[in-house]
Amino acid sequence: EVQLVESGGGLVQPGRSMKLSCAASGFTFSDYYMAWVRQAPKKGLEWVASISYEGSSTYYGDSVKGRFTISRDNAKSTLYLQMNSLRSEDTATYYCARPSVYYPAGWFAYWGQGTLVTVSS
Amino acid sequence: DIQMTQSPPSLSASLGETVSIECRASEDIYSNLAWYQQKSGKSPQLLIYYASSLQDGVPSRFSGSGSGTQYSLKISGMQPEDEGVYYCLQGSKYPYTFGAGTKLELK
Numbered sequence: 001e002v003q004l005v006e007s008g009g010g011l012v013q014p015g016r017s018m019k020l021s022c023a024a025s026g027f028t029f030s031d032y033y034m035a036w037v038r039q040a041p042k043k044g045l046e047w048v049a050s051i052s053y054e055g056s057s058t059y060y061g062d063s064v065k066g067r068f069t070i071s072r073d074n075a076k077s078t079l080y081l082q083m084n085s086l087r088s089e090d091t092a093t094y095y096c097a098r099p100s101v102y103y104p105a106g107w108f109a110y111w112g113q114g115t116l117v118t119v120s121s
Numbered sequence: 122d123i124q125m126t127q128s129p130p131s132l133s134a135s136l137g138e139t140v141s142i143e144c145r146a147s148e149d150i151y152s153n154l155a156w157y158q159q160k161s162g163k164s165p166q167l168l169i170y171y172a173s174s175l176q177d178g179v180p181s182r183f184s185g186s187g188s189g190t191q192y193s194l195k196i197s198g199m200q201p202e203d204e205g206v207y208y209c210l211q212g213s214k215y216p217y218t219f220g221a222g223t224k225l226e227l228k
Binding site for chain 1: 122153154155157159164165166167170171176206208210211212213215216217218219220221222
């Protein structure tokens with residue numbers, strides 16, 4: 001059974017950093033692109049970033065480019081999101097997501113339960 | 122960036138009614154479109170991928186269609202469990218972009 005479990009969220013002050021993790025199990029992690037998607041309270045979904053199989057290629061949404069870094073450790077089957085220079089507008093539930101197919105695609109069939117990040121002083 | 126315009130923002134349907142939700146892309150996305158359902162407090166669920174392919178386990182009353190810049194999701198026979206918010210997502214080009222969502226309620 002595919003499982004994605006996010007961790008690392010919480011309360012952080014504006015301008016500070018935070019690192020999220022997503023522990024994957026039930027599939028060969030290195031066979032799939034992975035992604036982060038976020039959702040601000042009472043708002044819609046926003047794709048944040050994606051990463052290729054070995055991590056050599058990364059892609060970011062405009063609102064996080066230059067501040068967030070997606071990475072992965074295939075030996076640990078873990079996806080990461082390093083978030084720097086956090087702003088109040090980064091307050092959201094962050095989901096880890098995996099496509100249903102082996103190639104990069106926007107069909108995320110598997111999602112974690114999400115981890116809430118609150119940016120506030 | 123590709124903009125996804127989703128309509129309507131909300132709708133209310135009676136039991137058994139057929140409903141449609143539309144998404145329009147700002148450029149051709151070559152059917153690289155997915156539809157998601159999100160119920161309150163839950164993670165999104167993939168319904169349709171590649172514009173018209175039904176994800177495993179999703180009831181057959183859900184269907185997708187479209188090409189180029191215009192896409193739609195149809196629910197043939199509204200059920201109580203279909204209440205939620207529906208989103209389209211274009212996966213043709215980075216950055217991927219979601220529609221703003223459609224809130225569907227049972228009348």
